[in-house]
Amino acid sequence: MHTAPARPTSLAPGIEPVVHPGACARFWGELRGRPAFACVIASTDTAEIPGISAAGETPQKRQYTAALDSEFLVLGRPVTLPEIPRNPLGPPSPVVITRAALQAVGVEALVVDAGTRIPPRTPRLDLGGEPGRCITTGHALDLAPDLEDRARAAGRYLAATAPWLILAESVPGGTTTAQALLQALGVPAEGRVSSSMPGGNHELKRRVVARALEAAALRPGAGALSVAAAVGDPMQPAAALIALEASLRVPVVLAGGTQMAAVAALALRLCAEGRPGRPDRISVATTRWVAEDPSADLAGLMHHLERPVPTVAAALDFSDSPLVGLRRYEEGLVKEGVGAGAAACAAFHVAGLSPAQLREAIEEVVRGLGPA
Amino acid sequence: MHTAPARPTSLAPGIEPVVHPGACARFWGELRGRPAFACVIASTDTAEIPGISAAGETPQKRQYTAALDSEFLVLGRPVTLPEIPRNPLGPPSPVVITRAALQAVGVEALVVDAGTRIPPRTPRLDLGGEPGRCITTGHALDLAPDLEDRARAAGRYLAATAPWLILAESVPGGTTTAQALLQALGVPAEGRVSSSMPGGNHELKRRVVARALEAAALRPGAGALSVAAAVGDPMQPAAALIALEASLRVPVVLAGGTQMAAVAALALRLCAEGRPGRPDRISVATTRWVAEDPSADLAGLMHHLERPVPTVAAALDFSDSPLVGLRRYEEGLVKEGVGAGAAACAAFHVAGLSPAQLREAIEEVVRGLGPA
Numbered sequence: 076m077h078t079a080p081a082r083p084t085s086l087a088p089g090i091e092p093v094v095h096p097g098a099c100a101r102f103w104g105e106l107r108g109r110p111a112f113a114c115v116i117a118s119t120d121t122a123e124i125p126g127i128s129a130a131g132e133t134p135q136k137r138q139y140t141a142a143l144d145s146e147f148l149v150l151g152r153p154v155t156l157p158e159i160p161r162n163p164l165g166p167p168s169p170v171v172i173t174r175a176a177l178q179a180v181g182v183e184a185l186v187v188d189a190g191t192r193i194p195p196r197t198p199r200l201d202l203g204g205e206p207g208r209c210i211t212t213g214h215a216l217d218l219a220p221d222l223e224d225r226a227r228a229a230g231r232y233l234a235a236t237a238p239w240l241i242l243a244e245s246v247p248g249g250t251t252t253a254q255a256l257l258q259a260l261g262v263p264a265e266g267r268v269s270s271s272m273p274g275g276n277h278e279l280k281r282r283v284v285a286r287a288l289e290a291a292a293l294r295p296g297a298g299a300l301s302v303a304a305a306v307g308d309p310m311q312p313a314a315a316l317i318a319l320e321a322s323l324r325v326p327v328v329l330a331g332g333t334q335m336a337a338v339a340a341l342a343l344r345l346c347a348e349g350r351p352g353r354p355d356r357i358s359v360a361t362t363r364w365v366a367e368d369p370s371a372d373l374a375g376l377m378h379h380l381e382r383p384v385p386t387v388a389a390a391l392d393f394s395d396s397p398l399v400g401l402r403r404y405e406e407g408l409v410k411e412g413v414g415a416g417a418a419a420c421a422a423f424h425v426a427g428l429s430p431a432q433l434r435e436a437i438e439e440v441v442r443g444l445g446p447a
Numbered sequence: 448m449h450t451a452p453a454r455p456t457s458l459a460p461g462i463e464p465v466v467h468p469g470a471c472a473r474f475w476g477e478l479r480g481r482p483a484f485a486c487v488i489a490s491t492d493t494a495e496i497p498g499i500s501a502a503g504e505t506p507q508k509r510q511y512t513a514a515l516d517s518e519f520l521v522l523g524r525p526v527t528l529p530e531i532p533r534n535p536l537g538p539p540s541p542v543v544i545t546r547a548a549l550q551a552v553g554v555e556a557l558v559v560d561a562g563t564r565i566p567p568r569t570p571r572l573d574l575g576g577e578p579g580r581c582i583t584t585g586h587a588l589d590l591a592p593d594l595e596d597r598a599r600a601a602g603r604y605l606a607a608t609a610p611w612l613i614l615a616e617s618v619p620g621g622t623t624t625a626q627a628l629l630q631a632l633g634v635p636a637e638g639r640v641s642s643s644m645p646g647g648n649h650e651l652k653r654r655v656v657a658r659a660l661e662a663a664a665l666r667p668g669a670g671a672l673s674v675a676a677a678v679g680d681p682m683q684p685a686a687a688l689i690a691l692e693a694s695l696r697v698p699v700v701l702a703g704g705t706q707m708a709a710v711a712a713l714a715l716r717l718c719a720e721g722r723p724g725r726p727d728r729i730s731v732a733t734t735r736w737v738a739e740d741p742s743a744d745l746a747g748l749m750h751h752l753e754r755p756v757p758t759v760a761a762a763l764d765f766s767d768s769p770l771v772g773l774r775r776y777e778e779g780l781v782k783e784g785v786g787a788g789a790a791a792c793a794a795f796h797v798a799g800l801s802p803a804q805l806r807e808a809i810e811e812v813v814r815g816l817g818p819a
Contacts, residue, residue, distance in 0.1 A: 181607075182607065236483070
């Protein structure tokens, strides 16, 4: 495990570097104005493996997690089912953080659908993708031949709407597909990715990923997109390509924890293969709960990437919250999702909120949900 | 027919008022910076009526018009079929104007899908709508109960991305549905809407609209959305609601000819029914070919709306073009579509292009298409 470096004074209070503090300060020091915020959602059948995910109260409800997160994010209320997703032990989805933070910054979110079983009842930017199969098939995605054109068009569009871009995700089961993609790209990710399960589920993830890699039987030197198609989820190639294209124009913050480490690794590899992009304009932002997750090692993952990717964490602290659902975030029951960490960083950086002020805004959002 | 008023000097050269010249000058005088540009596409089976539309070379190819226009607009090339839409007599789709104009302004277009049979292979903002039935059924649209929520969310999003919004359309058969909606809303539209057919097809339109209104048997005082559902196309309610919501934040230019007169009429009626919106921030922009169409009367339509809607036309003139396909625009073979007129006005207003400079840029785009 790596010790968190000290926060350079040029980062807004509440934004802490996870790795490469100097690069973090330079990256965030150049961000001006309101960002665009897009959340790439997708389904993967990997989430159906018992015990793999707690991003949703029950396995059946988990199928609705991306839809309900998106609806709450955009419309302010869930539509497809009456309630937003919750961890089985009670805490509400991190979308409550994202919603409060984006409201503080004055940003309207865009949902990008990379392939969902249950599409949200919001406007959604459809990229023509399909839900992913379980990665243990070794053939998780049928990538459309024009996925790159569509994802790059989305990236070009998003980059034209604001001076910087936050690219988030909501993919139940996504930390397992992240581990598989990272390992397939040569990053030693075993035991390092976070989980929505308390204490992590590394042994289960290890077995699932081993089966996936065996079934995929990837040849050395396989192209990065075919690696993602073999053992990834639909969000990963879409987000990586959107980020690369957008980076040609504006700085991009990949909003998530170890899932975005996998997207960053994929984007860097795609660039190394000669695809257009500005990897120096790509960074990662997550929450303190991921950065300090004792069952994971985001900093270690980031240190193993092909080049330094500035990575920060939002120093959210719910331990003093009057709301029991939020206090349980401090037990590691919910850590990240829907770009919560990056949205919080934007609230600190753009709107000048303190972590305590943002916590109060989040509490307001949670109170609006009614009784848990 | 109304005579075009003189151009107030505060309008950029190339932008001519069609009605309400003072209001036009005030509206455009307040537009600063680059607009957002969204094109709302939809299918209506009304387009299958023989002789109703020439927006596409053959009836079969016409089903692809919205998809191909969108692909060329966003990707710079058609994907679903090898060529962009053409009038049966040769002239290329007005998307060549839109593409050239938006490139000059530096704007990336967003495709909003309100219900298409053949979706474009671009990123598309899906509103969950279905293609429309033929209006002669009197029951053209099954509007989803949450259409208003989704369309307003799209309007809120779009209004947050730029200081003003151009809202365009691509709907083959859309002038007939425009006439039906206008008449159902009490606007005397018979003989006043434009057509992609040379010389117009007013007698056919009159019969189709009469059958639609008879089949719909609308009660006096029927709500505006149910009127559109009875005799309209899916673009109309989506565009009207997007425009109303966006107008709460930014000025909105409805980009089209008589089709956008119908959307304006619908938006005004929705407002009169108490729905949120700022009708004083809604205007229309089209091309000279529509404004001066001897077979139609846009100015007359606009004068019959419930309140003044500033309406301008782009003074495009292809009569001296070396390209025969463009010269045939001057015969009235193609007049408007994909927001060509408003995009041209943006090129004049924002990028400072003269009509001659824009024509040259359009010629470059057409040359890139290869032989007709």
